[in-house]
Amino acid sequence: MAYRHIPVMCTEVLEYLNCRPGGVYADGTLGGAGHARGILEQIAPDGLLIGLDQDADAIANARLLLAGQAERVRLFHRNFADLAEVIRDLGLKGVDGVLLDLGISLHHLQGSGRGFSFLRDEPLDMRMDVRTVQTAADLVNRLKEDELQHIFQEYGEERWSGRIARRIVYARRSQPIRSSGELARLVCEAVPGGRRARIHPATRVFMALRIAVNDELDRLSGFLDQVPEMLNAGGRLCILSFHSLEDRIVKQRLKAMERKPRRDPGPSDTAGGPEEVLKILTRKVVRPGPDEIAANPMARSTKLRAAERV
Ligand SMILES: C[S@@+](CC[C@H](N)C(=O)[O-])C[C@H]1O[C@@H](n2cnc3c(N)ncnc32)[C@H](O)[C@@H]1O
Numbered sequence: 001m002a003y004r005h006i007p008v009m010c011t012e013v014l015e016y017l018n019c020r021p022g023g024v025y026a027d028g029t030l031g032g033a034g035h036a037r038g039i040l041e042q043i044a045p046d047g048l049l050i051g052l053d054q055d056a057d058a059i060a061n062a063r064l065l066l067a068g069q070a071e072r073v074r075l076f077h078r079n080f081a082d083l084a085e086v087i088r089d090l091g092l093k094g095v096d097g098v099l100l101d102l103g104i105s106l107h108h109l110q111g112s113g114r115g116f117s118f119l120r121d122e123p124l125d126m127r128m129d130v131r132t133v134q135t136a137a138d139l140v141n142r143l144k145e146d147e148l149q150h151i152f153q154e155y156g157e158e159r160w161s162g163r164i165a166r167r168i169v170y171a172r173r174s175q176p177i178r179s180s181g182e183l184a185r186l187v188c189e190a191v192p193g194g195r196r197a198r199i200h201p202a203t204r205v206f207m208a209l210r211i212a213v214n215d216e217l218d219r220l221s222g223f224l225d226q227v228p229e230m231l232n233a234g235g236r237l238c239i240l241s242f243h244s245l246e247d248r249i250v251k252q253r254l255k256a257m258e259r260k261p262r263r264d265p266g267p268s269d270t271a272g273g274p275e276e277v278l279k280i281l282t283r284k285v286v287r288p289g290p291d292e293i294a295a296n297p298m299a300r301s302t303k304l305r306a307a308e309r310v
Contacts, residue, residue, distance in 0.1 A: 002064040005032025005105045008299045016238045016306035023096035026050040028080030031105035033062040054079045054129040081219045084226035094232040101240045118202035121181030126213045136209045141176045145169045156208030164190045224253040231309035238306040247303045278307040
């Protein structure tokens, strides 16, 4: 049976993408296809949606959910860092809008069986794309103590990163750590106050490991490098992020593209000044309203940024 995901800030996303009938739009993070269905409605009757997800489950699920509109949809089990190549392979010069809704979906937490949730006891995998080789268990059992500490500190902003890394390294001497339940228990043992904390003590460690396993920040940077070549003039980019590091990368890179130095100023180019590639549409980051947060607590930390290709 197909699964769904409540699309976050859907009204705002569709507005910023400026979806028009007949346009070509790409959703780089299909997930439960919630935004994708919204886009398809707005670009009917003849618009085209290109959908990517690095998780095969999401692609299979989207095939079911979007079956009624299959002739207007092209789905790819690919990383969004490959989007420019996918667009070229389809014979297109560019698209009219691109959406990224970063992170994992509810399916990952509740139905994937891959150890994304500290509330479940599952194999410690955390790969969104199971074709890649390195699992969370590999990292937890093989990295040196200071490398683990670095991941927890850098990607999770975890205050107790040193204690947690030490506890893990001590525990794995007797036997490898294989499940999400085991890891969650070790973190609780390492953190002062343990399970009495307001948020589960393993929240940040699980997020940090997931980011490391899926190489999430590098993939995002790789995608942003290609934005100028994938958008038609006037085309829109809309990115939803949930993590301050992701949002910082998006913010800085959009700013840099607003004033991008010319690669090879020609002889007639006396000004030789920076060329504008994007116009930022969200001077201030856009956040979900209180009603949406009340209805969907997963939306709480969402940050939306959007820009238009000049
Ligand atoms: C938050 S969900 C998207 C939910 C979707 N917008 C909806 O309305 O149902 C994020 C999805 O992006 C996928 N994803 C994350 N990083 C990716 C990447 N680098 N390339 C492709 N897909 C990615 C995940 O597998 C997940 O299915």
